[in-house]
Amino acid sequence: MSPSLTINDIARLANVSKSTVSKVLNDKPDVGLATKKKVMQIVEKHNFVPNASGKSLKKRATENIGVIFRKDDNPLSNPFFSRVLEGIEAEIAFNDLNLMLYSMPSNKKSSLPKIVKERKIDGVILVGTRNEEFVRELQKTNLPLIVVDPRADISDCQQVLIDNENGAFLATQYLINKGHKRIGFIAGELSEHSFGQRYTGYLKALKSEGLPIDETIVKTGGYEAGYELTKSLLQVSERPSAIFAANDINAVLAYKAINEFNLSIPDDISIIGFDDIYLARMAIPPLTTVRVYKEELGSLAVRSMRDMINEGSDKRSIIIMPIKLIKRNSVKDISTHGKLI
Amino acid sequence: MSPSLTINDIARLANVSKSTVSKVLNDKPDVGLATKKKVMQIVEKHNFVPNASGKSLKKRATENIGVIFRKDDNPLSNPFFSRVLEGIEAEIAFNDLNLMLYSMPSNKKSSLPKIVKERKIDGVILVGTRNEEFVRELQKTNLPLIVVDPRADISDCQQVLIDNENGAFLATQYLINKGHKRIGFIAGELSEHSFGQRYTGYLKALKSEGLPIDETIVKTGGYEAGYELTKSLLQVSERPSAIFAANDINAVLAYKAINEFNLSIPDDISIIGFDDIYLARMAIPPLTTVRVYKEELGSLAVRSMRDMINEGSDKRSIIIMPIKLIKRNSVKDISTHGKLI
DNA sequence: CTGTTAGCGCTTTCAG
DNA sequence: CTGAAAGCGCTAACAG
Numbered sequence: 001m002s003p004s005l006t007i008n009d010i011a012r013l014a015n016v017s018k019s020t021v022s023k024v025l026n027d028k029p030d031v032g033l034a035t036k037k038k039v040m041q042i043v044e045k046h047n048f049v050p051n052a053s054g055k056s057l058k059k060r061a062t063e064n065i066g067v068i069f070r071k072d073d074n075p076l077s078n079p080f081f082s083r084v085l086e087g088i089e090a091e092i093a094f095n096d097l098n099l100m101l102y103s104m105p106s107n108k109k110s111s112l113p114k115i116v117k118e119r120k121i122d123g124v125i126l127v128g129t130r131n132e133e134f135v136r137e138l139q140k141t142n143l144p145l146i147v148v149d150p151r152a153d154i155s156d157c158q159q160v161l162i163d164n165e166n167g168a169f170l171a172t173q174y175l176i177n178k179g180h181k182r183i184g185f186i187a188g189e190l191s192e193h194s195f196g197q198r199y200t201g202y203l204k205a206l207k208s209e210g211l212p213i214d215e216t217i218v219k220t221g222g223y224e225a226g227y228e229l230t231k232s233l234l235q236v237s238e239r240p241s242a243i244f245a246a247n248d249i250n251a252v253l254a255y256k257a258i259n260e261f262n263l264s265i266p267d268d269i270s271i272i273g274f275d276d277i278y279l280a281r282m283a284i285p286p287l288t289t290v291r292v293y294k295e296e297l298g299s300l301a302v303r304s305m306r307d308m309i310n311e312g313s314d315k316r317s318i319i320i321m322p323i324k325l326i327k328r329n330s331v332k333d334i335s336t337h338g339k340l341i
Numbered sequence: 342m343s344p345s346l347t348i349n350d351i352a353r354l355a356n357v358s359k360s361t362v363s364k365v366l367n368d369k370p371d372v373g374l375a376t377k378k379k380v381m382q383i384v385e386k387h388n389f390v391p392n393a394s395g396k397s398l399k400k401r402a403t404e405n406i407g408v409i410f411r412k413d414d415n416p417l418s419n420p421f422f423s424r425v426l427e428g429i430e431a432e433i434a435f436n437d438l439n440l441m442l443y444s445m446p447s448n449k450k451s452s453l454p455k456i457v458k459e460r461k462i463d464g465v466i467l468v469g470t471r472n473e474e475f476v477r478e479l480q481k482t483n484l485p486l487i488v489v490d491p492r493a494d495i496s497d498c499q500q501v502l503i504d505n506e507n508g509a510f511l512a513t514q515y516l517i518n519k520g521h522k523r524i525g526f527i528a529g530e531l532s533e534h535s536f537g538q539r540y541t542g543y544l545k546a547l548k549s550e551g552l553p554i555d556e557t558i559v560k561t562g563g564y565e566a567g568y569e570l571t572k573s574l575l576q577v578s579e580r581p582s583a584i585f586a587a588n589d590i591n592a593v594l595a596y597k598a599i600n601e602f603n604l605s606i607p608d609d610i611s612i613i614g615f616d617d618i619y620l621a622r623m624a625i626p627p628l629t630t631v632r633v634y635k636e637e638l639g640s641l642a643v644r645s646m647r648d649m650i651n652e653g654s655d656k657r658s659i660i661i662m663p664i665k666l667i668k669r670n671s672v673k674d675i676s677t678h679g680k681l682i
Numbered sequence: 683c684t685g686t687t688a689g690c691g692c693t694t695t696c697a698g
Numbered sequence: 699c700t701g702a703a704a705g706c707g708c709t710a711a712c713a714g
Contacts, residue, residue: 017685060690358701
């Protein structure tokens with residue numbers, strides 16, 4: 001360890017009391033200009049920064065925000081969550097806060113993480129959780145809490161959500177407008193809220209356009225099972241002319257399956273995804289998809305958190321993040337009125 | 342905030358002094374079994390966990406490890422670094438430590454991050470840095486420091502490195518053994534250590550097999566420029582029969598370019614990568630590559646850090662992580678003695 | 683405007 | 699074996 005200076009050292013060097021130093025450091029009004037200058041000079045000369053533990057102890061605030069992911073979301077390498085984390089990170093830095101990262105093991109029976117038990121943080125941003133019990137547990141601590149993109153039904157807490165249903169509706173409608181009448185659907189478990197909502201949007205679009213619903217071309221059950229799902233989808237008697245994949249990872253995995261069937265995208269089969277991860281743009285051909293503003297999801301969460309901390313507001317509001325259809329080249333126009341693309 | 346219990350409350354409830362409680366909590370030997378039980382019972386009943394700030398202040402240790410990435414590495418979404426971070430995260434949790442994440446802005450003129458200035462951490466793990474001055478700055482703080490996969494020449498500090506040169510040698514040699522005599526090379530800036538070393542390995546393999554070096558088929562300059570690099574590579578007069586991409590991202594991007602030239606992998610052109618990111622396995626065809634044990638890189642760093650902290654050891658050792666050639670289907674055997682694959 | 687004092691929650695001598 | 703006392707570095711009343 002280093003023998004860092006303390007506020008006492010600065011006080012001695014500046015020939016003032018430590019409370020005066022503290023006042024200067026905290027920009028309190030009741031300090032004479034001259035003393036202020038004198039102190040600042042010493043502070044700068046020695047590059048003094050007050051120790052966080054002392055400050056936290058007194059102020060009962062750490063300036064740390066806990067960010068909790070589920071480990072089995074592969075939060076750190078999952079191209080969706082990592083983007084959300086980027087947004088969180090940037091906004092935290094911007095607000096001069098610090099970020100404590102915790103990955104919740106899937107087994108760990110919702111016991112609270114060390115950072116919350118020891119009060120190392122001023123608030124928790126929980127991302128992509130499926131565990132309502134864990135949320136309840138967190139709420140009991142009275143720490144400001146905000147849940148981003150919950151994958152399950154979480155009630156009675158501040159949330160930042162994705163407009164899943166609407167996005168799926170738009171995607172499906174787009175396919176229909178391009179002349180597709182038989183549209184397959186692949187996704188992870190529908191019990192996961194986000195997939196369930198996207199499925200609902202898909203169904204609604206079908207209905208609103210008067211198209212039949214055929215459950216034999218709905219294949220679900222695996223966040224990264226797109227390859228297998230698509231293979232089984234392609235073996236169905238009357239092959240769909242388009243597939244709506246409820247997440248881009250599954251869509252890109254579907255490419256692989258389609259490829260192995262010697263089918264070409266979009267000539268033989270059109271495909272549309274959801275999320276707009278980096279891979280979507282890089283895929284061959286580039287994937288048409290529903291963009292989710294992932295970084296904004298994160299930064300919004302932090303801003304909301306900051307307000308909760310500052311204003312001590314106990315909001316239970318829900319923020320819904322809009323989505324946007326991004327048209328690329330994985331969808332073919334097969335409508336009778338020709339290629340208007 | 343919540344009105345958390347303090348050690349005083351526990352002391353009162355258990356009818357002992359707070360020092361006794363502290364002793365129990367810290368498993369000190371000089372406590373009677375009976376008192377110990379009594380205290381533990383109260384502690385458990387109230388689910389008491391001592392507050393970190395108080396503890397840190399007294400013990401001069403935070404149990405937090407700072408993990409610093411460069412923001413322009415896209416640490417959080419870059420499939421390489423995110424894996425390293427995963428390894429770090431897991432090992433930190435395993436050791437009952439906490440992780441404070443910081444992304445260093447590329448502009449920020451190597452000024453120290455808040456977490457180190459305020460001493461919110463007991464040590465720093467720095468990943469993929471290119472900034473020696475920043476390292477010096479960090480060293481001055483006397484915080485235990487360990488650098489993982491530096492992209493520049495960093496001397497005189499504890500490091501965890503990838504066996505870049507050897508990996509590149511193996512990869513190139515493999516291509517040569519498969520009958521390739523004209524092997525292109527694409528990479529990011531060679532001034533970046535890791536790319537430089539991989540280039541060296543490539544050259545050495547060529548030399549050791551008596552093959553000529555042709556700089557017209559060496560294209561570098563961009564971590565994610567594989568698409569453009571490959572396009573220019575394919576326009577060279579005598580097209581190489583194989584490409585060694587010094588990182589998988591560039592390799593996968595090369596796929597796109599090769600595809601656009603209506604060339605097929607591996608029939609028309611073989612390709613080999615480096616890193617073994619998730620995409621490598623998912624590419625069509627799956628990419629042969631040099632696997633880097635990314636999570637291990639991270640966990641090793643943490644273990645090393647933990648030792649530095651515990652033993653106060655001021656090691657300057659260098660750990661080199663071995664690599665492994667992973668054979669998949671992006672390389673064709675064009676040697677005269679036929680397809681022994 | 684400045685300094686004295688008290689105390690945040692915890693650990694650690696050191697008497698008893 | 700137990701507890702009183704001191705103090706980690708800091709901030710916040712409150713006198714002066």
